[in-house]
Amino acid sequence: AQSVTQPDARVTVSEGASLQLRCKYSYSGTPYLFWYVQYPRQGLQLLLKYYSGDPVVQGVNGFEAEFIKSNSSFHLRKASVHWSDSAVYFCAVRLWGGSNYKLTFGKGTLLTVTP
Amino acid sequence: NAGVIQTPRHKVTGKGQEATLWCEPISGHSAVFWYRQTIVQGLEFLTYFRNQAPIDDSGMPKERFSAQMPNQSHSTLKIQSTQPQDSAVYLCASSLDELGGHEQYFGPGTRLTVL
Numbered sequence: 762a763q764s765v766t767q768p769d770a771r772v773t774v775s776e777g778a779s780l781q782l783r784c785k786y787s788y789s790g791t792p793y794l795f796w797y798v799q800y801p802r803q804g805l806q807l808l809l810k811y812y813s814g815d816p817v818v819q820g821v822n823g824f825e826a827e828f829i830k831s832n833s834s835f836h837l838r839k840a841s842v843h844w845s846d847s848a849v850y851f852c853a854v855r856l857w858g859g860s861n862y863k864l865t866f867g868k869g870t871l872l873t874v875t876p
Numbered sequence: 877n878a879g880v881i882q883t884p885r886h887k888v889t890g891k892g893q894e895a896t897l898w899c900e901p902i903s904g905h906s907a908v909f910w911y912r913q914t915i916v917q918g919l920e921f922l923t924y925f926r927n928q929a930p931i932d933d934s935g936m937p938k939e940r941f942s943a944q945m946p947n948q949s950h951s952t953l954k955i956q957s958t959q960p961q962d963s964a965v966y967l968c969a970s971s972l973d974e975l976g977g978h979e980q981y982f983g984p985g986t987r988l989t990v991l
Contacts, residue, residue: 795979797982802984803984803985804880804967804982804983804984804985805967805969805982806982807979807980807981810979851919862907862909862924862971863909863921863924863932863935864909864911864919864921864980865921866918866919867918868918869918869919
């Protein structure tokens with residue numbers, strides 16, 4: 762069964778600093794990979810996705826992620842964080858091909874950006 | 877485009893009562909997904925529909941939980957005889973064309989509290 766691990770439950774960074782949120786997946790096939798963000802009392806919003814091609818994908822608000830197949834990782838990065846980036850970030854994976862399109866999520870990483 | 881609509885946003889029930897949660901997917905989307913979010917378990921897949929037909933309900937508790945999609949404009953999740961452990965945020969998502977790998981768009985969720 763597929764699984765997603767986000768090893769850092771909480772990350773705190775200073776405003777203006779760079780950010781990396783880690784994500785590793787366990788899956789025997791080719792995955793579709795996603796990063797979602799959840800602000801308080803809101804649903805999930807898609808930041809970026811990887812389906813194929815260039816392993817570095819760009820998302821909204823300056824976020825990017827790199828798919829490293831050999832490491833089964835899909836880490837999220839941002840060069841300079843803003844206080845408004847404080848939220849919970851979820852990495853998710855789904856089947857490529859086949860007939861089941863449900864998402865499997867990691868436990869999430871709570872990002873706190875300090876002044 | 878109003879996005880995925882979920883009603884009610886908050887619901888409080890007494891133990892043993894029934895709760896019905898509603899989801900209106902984005903117009904034209906063919907797939908509807910239900911997830912449950914708790915602090916302990918994180919985001920868990922419950923069930924999903926494609927073109928109104930149930931495809932996968934492997935995440936649904938076998939007793940008391942049921943989901944329907946009577947038409948393309950709404951889906952319901954019903955919980956009979958609610959228990960305190962059912963307290964969670966229930967998220968609905970829709971997808972334009974799952975065969976093309978399109979991402980899921982999430983609603984704001986319904987927070988269910990069982991007293």
